Amino acid sequence: MTGMRRFAAERVSALFAVLFALTAVVFVLERQVPANPVRALLGTSASNASIAAKRHQLYLDRSVTTQFWHFLARAVHGDLGLSLHTRRAVRTDIGSFLPATVELALTAAVLAAVLGVGVGLVTARGKGRTTRLGLLAAASVPQFLLGLVLLLVFYSGLHWLPGQGRLSSGVAAPPALTHLYTVDALLHGQLGTWWDAVKHLLLPALTLAIVPSAAIARTLRSSLQTTMRADYIRTARAKALSERKVLLRHALRNSAQAPLTMAGLQVGLLLAGVVVVEDIFGFPGLGLYTVRSIQTFDLPAVAGVSLVLGASYVVINALVDLAQAWADPRLRV
Amino acid sequence: MAVADPVLLGATAVRPSRVRTRARMGMWELAGLVMLGLVSVIAIFAPLLAPHSTTQPVAAGAFASPGHGALLGTDDLGRDLLSRTLYGIRSTWLSALAVVGSGIVIGTLVGTVAATVGGVVDMLLMRITDLFLALPGPVLAIVAVVALGPSLPHTLLAVAAVWWPWYARIVRAEVRAVLARPHVDAARLAGTRRFALARRHLLPGAVPSVLVTGSLDVGNLVLTLSGLSFLGLGAPPPTPELGAMTANGLTYLFGQPWVALVPACAVFVLAFAANLAGDGVRDLLDSV
């Protein structure tokens, strides 16, 4: 248990360190910007007096260190400033865009895990040259191409799946509990809404999942192949376990380290993918918000999003570490 | 009595011969390597290979379909897509190599120092590494580009900043593993000095994993970098970059699909070749 506590303490301090570093980076970069946030807020015809007032209100007339501490103090309290574009608190904005991304990313992660582990297991034994090539090809498709192809085929070609948004127009969002439509719909027994939400999730989640799933499948496959040569696999076979049991009970867990590491790495890349995918599928999540914020040069928003994504990245990596410790008891010291 | 029992299912024989290792690299992986060689040639000689300027229009005019006056067609401004794609491959390829290369160099340095010096230095270096590792690369790229303006160096810097820690970790782990092996002690007893010890007896042990990771990473980077470029986080126009070219081409997807598809397919081919070759390199080095 002390091991667990130490792990948690380490992670939390890492979280703070990363957030502090990110905050500093974001702050420094923000100061580099030639843009004039006050003008952006007040428009082209604003008077100098009102601009000066606004600058004061935003601490922009203070020294850089004061600004930084102010920025940090606010960030600590979860105050990420005011979006220049939506005029709302960035926290409010993120709060309203985050659930969609969480739902999408979770679905994609589950899909990637299921696909990756499934394909990895299936191809682990055979020579699987074709499968291996297929995996390699899948891992090489840029998401902007894949998303578009899926859209053309399943939406505009076959009309099987919707192409845009989280819900069809006319379908009301389920009462908000978790803000994840699929979960909320299920909790309230609204099966129609649930199915509609699921259909909207499929294409973007698949687009996001393909590359990581191929990566996971590849790593899993090769570490399974190494594991299957281990002595204890021979022991398991000597115990007359079926090949299936040997693979699932003995090999899988022992081959989990590399794929988990790979999954952690893919999470980082997923973040970039979310932006592309949400753009193509009009999925109202943080990715879209980010793109929009970049386009409107909405620095507080960009900063806020970076902090939130950075934090979630740390948390996810901690989860990966936990999963690795679960998979291998020798790591739990 | 062999210490390591050779009867491992499918394991290599007691003495791996060079012939056998080469046999392990499949046709396709070889094809991937060949393709990579070709890509590298393209990257280096793009200026010579490109039939036209990448910025000035050709005679065929805007939106010429492939084969009609330009081998792969022209884009919205009448520029030759073949030339632009060749240059795009060059820039993507060189960028990916640069990031991987910088990752390997910095990572190896940090990892080796951390592993060999140990103690406080190790802890400090690894904390820093973890910190960088925990920064989300794409986000950093976004912030950097928004703040500093879109330019390839900014993007590369942001990506490279989060890329090297992987190598530092790998190298450190490998070097530590090698350090624990008796041959290091043997070399120490032979009077080998610190620097020579690291260079001759430690680092070569980390090379295979670094090479494998690096070669598999190139594919990853091709996708990541062209994804960022697609989002407008790469070099500004009219620099031919595959992601940005695709993004631009998508505007004309229905009427003039080749404008988007040619660079997008180039990304795919590039990533596929890199992944194939990466797998090949892994097969090659893992079996040693």
Place this chain on the structure above:
Amino acid sequence: SSSGSSPAATTSGAPTSSAAPVAAGSSGTLHLAFLSDMSTPDPDVFYDIEGNTVILSAYEGLVAYKPGSTTIEPDLATSYTESKDGLTYTFKLRHGVKFHDGTPFNSAAVKASFQRRLDVNNAPSYMLAPVKTMLTPDPYTFVVKLKQVVTPFLDYLASSWGPKMLSPTALKKHGGKDFGQTYLNTHDIGTGPYTLTAFVRGDHYTLTRFAGYWGTPPAYQTIDIKITPDMNSQILALKSGDQDAILHSFPTPELASVQGDSDLKVDNFDSYLTALLYMNVSKAPLSDLALRKEIAEAIDVPDLVKQVYGAYGSVAQSMYPKGILDPSLAPVSYPPKAVKVNGVKLSFGYTADDSGLQQRLAELIQQKLEAAGFKVSVREVQNAQTYGYPTDVKHAPDLLLETNTPDAAHPDTWGRIVWGTGGGLNFFNYSNPKVDALMDKGRANTDKAASDQDYAKAGELMAADYPILFLASSQNVMVWRSTVTGVTFRPEEPWTVPLATLAGTG
């Protein structure tokens, strides 16, 4: 705000409107799409183009432009008078108008609405800056007195960004500390034919027919506006019938792919959208007039416009958008000439749009300049960045490409901002006192013809300095499903379609 934090914030709190919208005529839903979220549906903050469709169908002002013209006609005011000295405006207000929350419309509401715009003090508040006093002699008369003569004042009121009428009771109820900005971020309190019943950021907005509307009830029961950031996705949705129109930014080279489709129709409208090439007069090398002239000659504007806009735009005739001033009064033209310079380095920024048009324009200009011997580095810039240029011209690019539209159909709302000293869109601090003086004179001149002459002269004087090249006035191309009728357009409201007149035949 509690409601703001929910992604599904709806205006369920707004009474009457969403409760039972009943009306005669056809029902059904019209499906539209925006390429990006509108910044906010708060009319006193909103100062963008995308989103005008929502604002203008939820809110109304005292006066408005007659569709397709620059003539100002009454809206919530039935008539208005302007005093001889041009300082006092008196409005007679419409009876029987109700806000969406049921509050009756009267002069107190007008005063409260004007006052809120001043209190909020955001971008569009400058339009009311000249107001000295507001009087409400009776519930249906509203008088406003100005500090000085401002001839475009009525145009301000008619502008799509002009003051809109807001329910004073709702303002009081939801005012809070920010004059109701939080509430109005997701709700509306106007009098328009539609009321905002859902505002889910990043996803969709729903406008529902307002049963108590004073005018002709609109045909569509609901308008669903999805946020579809990808143009290709919009095109796919349009083709498969999930979307009824693409309101703007349709890539013109792609028009061929919809023109053969009998389900779709293409509508082009002249707009005030003007492509401008700013030259940084405040730093070398473009502080040199001769070089600026050479740029104008090197670009070959007619060819540029033909290549990029094709049939959907034309070479700018005047520095003022066609329609707000007779082009023959102040013509501009840039006859191309062979230019050869020796490697002058230029940095070139442009603001991008979704149709790819701006980027094409920028890259073509770059091509032409490079052909003439300039060394041009292009980069995309964001609007917010460009606002920083006037305070830091030295670090601003040498060239800037923007497409802009005036706030209203009055030359003052263009010239003063674009090239007047300190103007909000005068990015490189061009300043010519004579030009400023002429525009001031025009603004104070209540005689329309004479005033126009002053603006024309100011324009010509400015054009001779070459601070800005006026490249093209572009059309607003819309693609509609053929079943939708009643599409109208006002040139001063680009990307926007009045919803009330639309009807579906399908």
Place this chain on the structure above:
Amino acid sequence: MLRPQALVLANRLALDPPQPLSIARRTAARTVASDASVLRAPSANALEVRDLHVSFPGGVDALRGVDLTVGRGEVVGLVGESGSGKTVLGLAALGLLPPKAIVTGTARLAGIDMVGADDAVRRQARRRHAGAVFQDPMTSLNPTMRVGRQVAEAAGSLDVAIDLLDRAGIPDPKRRIRQYPHELSGGLRQRVMIAMAIAGSPDLVVADEPTTALDVTVQAQILALFRELRDATTSFVFVTHDLAVAREVADRVVVLYGGRVAETGPTEQVLSAPAHPYTAALLVARLGAHSRSDVPLPTLPGEPPDPRNPLAGCAFAPRCTHANATTCVGELPQLEHISIARSVACVRRTEIGAHVTELRSAENWPAEPPRTSELALQMRGVTKAFGGIRSRRVAVDAIDLDVRKGSCLALVGESGCGKTTTLRMAVGLETPDSGTVKHGQGNPPQLVFQDAGASLTPWMRIGDLMEEPLRNYGLPAKERAARVHETLALVGLPDAIADARGAELSGGQRQRVALARAVVVPPALLACDEPISALDVSLAAVVLNLLGRLRRELGMAMLFVTHDLAAARFISDEIAVMSDGVVVERGVTDEVLAAPAHEVTQVLLAAVPDFSKRAG
């Protein structure tokens, strides 16, 4: 497991009806019965292997026609040097050969053919009739599964698993089942393996060198367990390279050489009167309690056979003192009965007769340098602890050691008592927490590692590795190369080795290279960390001889770490016995071993398996 072509081949070869008698001729073959009938076929024997050939891609012929019968309740010791095919034979019996192995012949486990039958049938057979214990208990247990579950997988339920663990001699099994393998000691792990193997009272347990990875005392305990476990129904195939170990447990031994059976017979008979020159050589070369230390050990000359190029004739001929150029090289010698229970595969068996034990007599040790009282190593109050504040563990606790110039001190003790740590401090690889380590005059000390292969940097040429110590002396490249060649010759290796890398060498060559590297600049003190414990008998003898010779020729003092008292007796003048970080007994080797005073020494001595004693 069996490729289709191989199956056809197997069918073609299987012409004759089965011959159930244990020692059959090579011609023995049988028709392949259908799987169903095979399953039901009653069989008197637990295992019947007939004319088994196994080869691997790349031309490795691991087994070249092996016949073996294991009766019910019988314990068969399978003996042979590394690479002779013991493991492959064991795996074949279990039907666990890798798919790429090309197999012909039959291996019937309780009547079921483990070569020809399909996977499901073989698995069924394993479930009902077989158990297995492998060499390395660390790698043979799944590191991510609790041991209870692992045993339960074989036993059927946790309760039975607890019972089995109890039988395997694991104290407090109820608590142990919740532990992971890494939380158990080596001995306990092997007991877990054994518990798994005896689950369900199988007909046959294949134990592949189950004690090799364990230290002597634990090995003795595990061997005792095997003796305890034997009963009337379960048969054992006990694979080992150590005849003494075979003697402790086996009723009968089968000696393998080059993938073929060289000799078989009741253990006592074979070991007391070997009929095959190879068996005889093994016995003579074996270092035992009574080996003479005043002359080098008799050794088997030459290299083990190369499975890639098997000889047409007797595989042992090149190393055989009795080999005859005409009779031994032409064709494979066949197993022939020499008595009811014994057979041997040697064409000259009758001519050799009782001379079989003669081995090329060894020369004498070179002259020893004169002894002085000068010290090569002096350790005083040396202490070393590992771990953090909470997990601190004293590995070496204030010990004093002296090694006189030119003499050899053996350091013995159980695993984990601190031998290696002491050694590493002695050569300067580790700094003591307290105490002093002083070296005498001369070149800095060198160390010979337990795993010679691992002490060679894999990617470097042997020549480069050997030159490294010379660089410090500023020798020019030419002289360095000359010195390398000189040293290689000293350990009996050809010049060509200098261009090879470690992985390309055989085990014997690696050991010699490691030695050569240590003495390329002859050190004043040569420390050896169990240099023979991982080698098989014949190789161990070669290395010990080499060490003894070099030490005398080069006048080095030696610190020799071992847990094998026989080796200590052979090589050393003096001995120090360690336990738990302290030296508990020391003195002249022969005296100490003749009359061990300390309990630890007595236990160590008792644990040495030897011919002189035989337990139940």
